[in-house]
Amino acid sequence: MNWPDLNMGGYGFYIWGSYIFALLAIVWELVTLSYRKKVAREQEKLAPKVISRKANETTS
């Protein structure tokens, strides 16, 4: 097993920069999705119950 140093042979800024950016992108997606889910859930409470009804329409 290799123990890489944080400097990564002088490429640390580029390597950690790309991984931090990836982490931020994933966190952004999960946070916005979580917010959208919360809003949809709140709307569902106000609207008629549609998800539990017996329906089988595949097309509009």
Added chain:
Amino acid sequence: MNLYKYASPINFYPLAGKLIPWFAIPSALLFAVGLFMGFFIAPSDFQQGDAYRIIFIHVPAAWLGMFLYVLMAIYAGVGWAFNARLASMMASSISITGAMFTFLSLVSGAFWGKPTWGTWWVWDARMTSTLILLFLYIGFISLQSSIDDARRADRAGAVLALVGVINVPIIYFSVQWWNTLHQGATIRILQKPTIHGSMLWSMLIMLAACWLYSVAVVLVRLRCTILEREQNAARFAEATV
């Protein structure tokens, strides 16, 4: 077992909810294993040193950006041709994750380009066609958002998605068709890969992690879309009675 019933958004909604943990949990585990292997097991490259370790996020992001676009176009096309609402909802759910991975591939590519090529960006065939892919995703998302009627938005989006799919083989073969700064493929289906086994496995595990993550996130977004659209349909039905 009648699988056709799951073509209905309302029937697919609970199934999607049950499937999400089966993709999300393995994804988190594979991310941990892939990153561990990529940083602690895989050796340094003899030419690029440690800079090559960006491939463990760059390559899966680039592959998923292309693959998700093709998948989005297929779902959009099916939704348009057969008037299948769930397929159209799936296409719009895929688009944001696909755009995110394409953006990530461009940014991580820039982080790789600076130390290896000496520049963050060049108008290279591979990079330019990937940028066009990002614009196609943004166009699809913007077009769908700008039309109030969901069915019309789906049809307009499907046209754009199907026309834009021609860009995917251009991205893939750009390094063969043109003399590009971007390196050629190191992994081919019919040939032995030209990278070390531990590097290859780390990359493939990260690819699997990103793929499972995409499925989980798309299913969550699809459930939100079903909730939003079915409520709108129910409200519209109430208003017109």
